[in-house]
Amino acid sequence: MEKQLEKILRRVQKPGRYSGGEWNSICKDWKSIDVKMAFAFPDVYEVGMSHLGLQILYSMVNSRDDALMERVFAPWPDMEQQMRNNGLPLFSLESRRPLRDFNIIGFTLQYELSFTNIVNMLDLGGIPLHSAERMEGDYPLVVAGGPCAFNPEPIAEFIDVFAIGEGEELLTDLLDAYLASRRGGESRQDMLLRLAGIEGIYIPALYRVEYNSLGTINTVTPLSQGVPARVQKRAVTNVDAAVFPTRMVVPAIEAVHDRAMLEVQRGCTRGCRFCQAGIIYRPVREKEPDTLLHQASNLLGSTGWEEISLTSLSTSDFSQVTPLVHELINKHGSAGVNVSLPSLRVDAFSVDLAKEVQQVRRSSLTFAPEAGTQRLRDVINKGVTEDDLMAAVEAAFMAGWHSIKLYFMIGLPTETDEDLQGIANLARKVLERGRRLVRAKGRLKVTVSVSSFVPKSHTVFQWEPQNSIAELKRKQALLRELLRNRGLVFKWHDPEGSFLEAVLSRGDRRLAGAIEAAWRNGARFDGWSEFFDLSKWTRAFASSGIAPEWYAYKQYSYEDTLPWDHISTGVSKNFLVREHRRSLEGAITPDCRDGRCQGCGLCVTLEAKPYFAGGETVASLSNTVL
Amino acid sequence: MREVKLLPRYRIQYCKRGPASYISHLDLVRTLDRAFRRAALPIAYSEGFNPHPRFSFAAPLPVGVEGLAEVLDVEMQEPIAHQELAERLNAALPPGLAVLEVSDVQDNTPAPMAELDEAGYIVHLDEHDLPGPLPDGAARDFLSEEHIEVTRKGKDGREKIRDIRPGIVKLDVLSQVSGLTMQMKLKSGSAMNVRPEDVVEAFFHHAGMAVDKADLQIIRTGLF
Numbered sequence: 001m002e003k004q005l006e007k008i009l010r011r012v013q014k015p016g017r018y019s020g021g022e023w024n025s026i027c028k029d030w031k032s033i034d035v036k037m038a039f040a041f042p043d044v045y046e047v048g049m050s051h052l053g054l055q056i057l058y059s060m061v062n063s064r065d066d067a068l069m070e071r072v073f074a075p076w077p078d079m080e081q082q083m084r085n086n087g088l089p090l091f092s093l094e095s096r097r098p099l100r101d102f103n104i105i106g107f108t109l110q111y112e113l114s115f116t117n118i119v120n121m122l123d124l125g126g127i128p129l130h131s132a133e134r135m136e137g138d139y140p141l142v143v144a145g146g147p148c149a150f151n152p153e154p155i156a157e158f159i160d161v162f163a164i165g166e167g168e169e170l171l172t173d174l175l176d177a178y179l180a181s182r183r184g185g186e187s188r189q190d191m192l193l194r195l196a197g198i199e200g201i202y203i204p205a206l207y208r209v210e211y212n213s214l215g216t217i218n219t220v221t222p223l224s225q226g227v228p229a230r231v232q233k234r235a236v237t238n239v240d241a242a243v244f245p246t247r248m249v250v251p252a253i254e255a256v257h258d259r260a261m262l263e264v265q266r267g268c269t270r271g272c273r274f275c276q277a278g279i280i281y282r283p284v285r286e287k288e289p290d291t292l293l294h295q296a297s298n299l300l301g302s303t304g305w306e307e308i309s310l311t312s313l314s315t316s317d318f319s320q321v322t323p324l325v326h327e328l329i330n331k332h333g334s335a336g337v338n339v340s341l342p343s344l345r346v347d348a349f350s351v352d353l354a355k356e357v358q359q360v361r362r363s364s365l366t367f368a369p370e371a372g373t374q375r376l377r378d379v380i381n382k383g384v385t386e387d388d389l390m391a392a393v394e395a396a397f398m399a400g401w402h403s404i405k406l407y408f409m410i411g412l413p414t415e416t417d418e419d420l421q422g423i424a425n426l427a428r429k430v431l432e433r434g435r436r437l438v439r440a441k442g443r444l445k446v447t448v449s450v451s452s453f454v455p456k457s458h459t460v461f462q463w464e465p466q467n468s469i470a471e472l473k474r475k476q477a478l479l480r481e482l483l484r485n486r487g488l489v490f491k492w493h494d495p496e497g498s499f500l501e502a503v504l505s506r507g508d509r510r511l512a513g514a515i516e517a518a519w520r521n522g523a524r525f526d527g528w529s530e531f532f533d534l535s536k537w538t539r540a541f542a543s544s545g546i547a548p549e550w551y552a553y554k555q556y557s558y559e560d561t562l563p564w565d566h567i568s569t570g571v572s573k574n575f576l577v578r579e580h581r582r583s584l585e586g587a588i589t590p591d592c593r594d595g596r597c598q599g600c601g602l603c604v605t606l607e608a609k610p611y612f613a614g615g616e617t618v619a620s621l622s623n624t625v626l
Numbered sequence: 627m628r629e630v631k632l633l634p635r636y637r638i639q640y641c642k643r644g645p646a647s648y649i650s651h652l653d654l655v656r657t658l659d660r661a662f663r664r665a666a667l668p669i670a671y672s673e674g675f676n677p678h679p680r681f682s683f684a685a686p687l688p689v690g691v692e693g694l695a696e697v698l699d700v701e702m703q704e705p706i707a708h709q710e711l712a713e714r715l716n717a718a719l720p721p722g723l724a725v726l727e728v729s730d731v732q733d734n735t736p737a738p739m740a741e742l743d744e745a746g747y748i749v750h751l752d753e754h755d756l757p758g759p760l761p762d763g764a765a766r767d768f769l770s771e772e773h774i775e776v777t778r779k780g781k782d783g784r785e786k787i788r789d790i791r792p793g794i795v796k797l798d799v800l801s802q803v804s805g806l807t808m809q810m811k812l813k814s815g816s817a818m819n820v821r822p823e824d825v826v827e828a829f830f831h832h833a834g835m836a837v838d839k840a841d842l843q844i845i846r847t848g849l850f
């Protein structure tokens with residue numbers, strides 16, 4: 001295989017994607033290990049190597065004496081072609097063994113548009129595509145986790161085991177149970193039944209789904225005793241004490257995010273009503289600054305990275321962010337290490353932070369007001385006012401930035417053309433302010449980047465339809481017209497990709513055939529505009545008798561059983577209903593960080609509680625109030 | 627006038643093999659910078675807002691070509707013993723990269739790219755990739771040509787014709803047992819740079835045959 005692989009590597013772009021041998025990668029003695037797991041990232045190396053979850057689980061599993069984890073990424077189309085032409089199976093980077101040789105393949109589901117890559121990787125790995133075909137023959141156990149596992153139904157036929165929620169403790173339990181099952185000589189069916197008893201494990205083959213005559217779900221019923229009717233997500237109780245890698249694999253070729261990642265907190269309770277991460281990663285759990293400083297020193301020392309990024313869903317909300325940034329710059333700045341902050345909140349405080357970490361104002365600053373009018377921002381519960389935005393951009397221009405990016409979403413529930421006009425008004429106001437404050441007027445630039453709303457499972461807007469492709473195109477054309485101005489740049493995404501994302505994110509089990517057909521039609525890397533081709537999917541939907549519009553455009557009612565209702569984030573459906581009603585009234589709901597519990601129901605369901613560095617907590621409402 | 631502080635400069639001879647041979651030159655700069663950081667060996671950086679490590683390389687090694695004795699000059703913030711530099715850096719280098727030797731560089735020594743203008747190569751072609759047996763004296767006949775023209779697409783996409791004969795210093799067929807093994811010495815560096823795969827292609831073309839450049843297994847044996 002080595003000789004053949006070398007021959008192939010001389011014929012593909014960026015062979016470093018497949019050659020392995022990176023610093024801190026771990027290649028264990030295959031024969032002396034009981035359970036061999038492959039972490040499969042269904043996208044290209046540079047994207048997968050930017051993923052913190054991979055680094056955490058890789059280090060965690062490899063620290064066990066009885067287990068190993070190796071990595072495998074989706075081969076770029078040129079590599080896939082070479083592999084197929086030469087009969088080379090998909091292999092792991094560490095030991096270069098075919099996927100088929102592993103006991104467990106763990107896919108991470110970061111975005112719906114990677115589903116065809118999963119099918120493709122199974123196929124290239126010589127593994128039968130469907131869970132049902134793997135019951136006999138000692139095939140690897142195919143596991144999937146990550147945000148998209150919260151609606152696992154569209155890919156349920158391809159996956160044996162879904163891991164719902166945070167992986168640190170769940171994967172440990174899963175590996176232990178797997179080993180116990182193997183030692184006991186259990187059949188595959190018995191192993192699945194055993195795994196189904198672990199909290200957070202969902203095994204689709206152990207449920208029967210029945211539909212109503214109108215196509216919605218009637219019931220989802222467990223088929224055996226000991227299989228939970230509703231699968232509760234896992235959340236780490238103490239994030240501060242949770243495993244965090246002191247060594248991370250340093251990519252051999254430049255990754256999208258090629259820097260040390262330090263997770264400062266998990267969860268976000270701002271409560272934006274379109275946001276899925278804000279629901280599934282609840283509650284907010286901060287790490288202690290001392291822990292973080294210690295982890296930062298270890299990471300920088302073991303990797304040599306020249307940049308450290310403070311990651312989380314909203315880093316400016318981390319209560320200790322200012323002292324942490326100061327301390328990191330004090331300790332590591334002289335060694336030329338930069339600190340970077342993704343996802344800045346829209347306010348002057350955040351600009352001050354950005355000022356501290358960025359000595360040179362070379363890049364632009366990005367803010368996400370998400371909607372153009374206060375009315376619509378209240379509907380989506382984006383707690384940002386025009387004053388906040390103006391204060392933020394003013395601070396940015398005064399500090400020397402001359403390029404500002406504004407992110408908006410179009411197609412949000414209740415949106416009218418007035419809200420689009422609002423986007424243009426805001427952009428112009430920002431530009432005006434820049435004209436007054438920026439000295440190098442020629443370099444002043446305000447970029448308006450617009451994405452299309454995709455209703456996601458488990459969110460307040462899960463019941464809402466998506467705008468049609470035609471309507472989204474009309475809105476984009478209108479915005480293009482409204483934003484015609486010197487100094488304004490308008491960017492948008494093709495609505496076709498957002499449409500498919502909506503179909504898959506609210507889909508059910510009946511979509512499996514269409515996903516497979518799209519893959520057979522050649523769909524790969526659907527998240528990449530250079531490869532995405534809706535016509536491959538349109539043909540696939542037609543040949544498998546699926547009306548995709550039904551999935552994207554359906555307005556669900558509160559009484560409907562949703563395809564993902566048997567998966568629980570810990571947030572109660574009552575809370576989502578109440579929030580949805582409040583949203584239509586334009587009523588805002590504050591963050592529980594401020595000390596007042598909003599009754600999402602999570603703290604009474606899960607052991608994990610909100611935690612703020614220094615020990616503060618939020619007292620949750622009792623069950624009766626809900 | 628800014629005061630120019632002379633920092634200690636060392637020449638590092640290293641190999642780049644196995645998985646490391648797939649690291650591109652740009653990524654190699656990053657890889658080495660991080661290795662020095664892991665080894666806590668403070669190197670000098672350029673001034674300005676976007677400091678980069680003060681490395682000076684010989685002609686970059688193409689992706690997929692192994693290097694047995696590559697050359698890098700590095701400026702350090704403080705003097706360090708050769709042995710210590712080699713040992714600490716080796717402990718921080720990924721598989722395939724290794725320091726072979728460290729030496730001092732005099733202040734007036736030109737950069738490796740200018741000083742080292744020849745490179746040695748061994749090229750191997752597997753038996754089943756060979757288009758046919760080479761006629762006797764093929765190498766001598768090839769080298770007796772006054773001009774050897776090759777076409778290559780320039781950065782602007784237009785094809786350029788270039789005479790590479792002046793860049794071929796030596797070319798020998800070492801073995802025709804189980805494939806073909808050749809040894810070459812070619813001009814490399816800032817003045818003239820000839821690629822081994824171009825030479826082999828032209829060599830076969832001269833003998834009336836065609837080879838697939840991607841079949842060539844190339845090792846750069848050293849820089850002179």
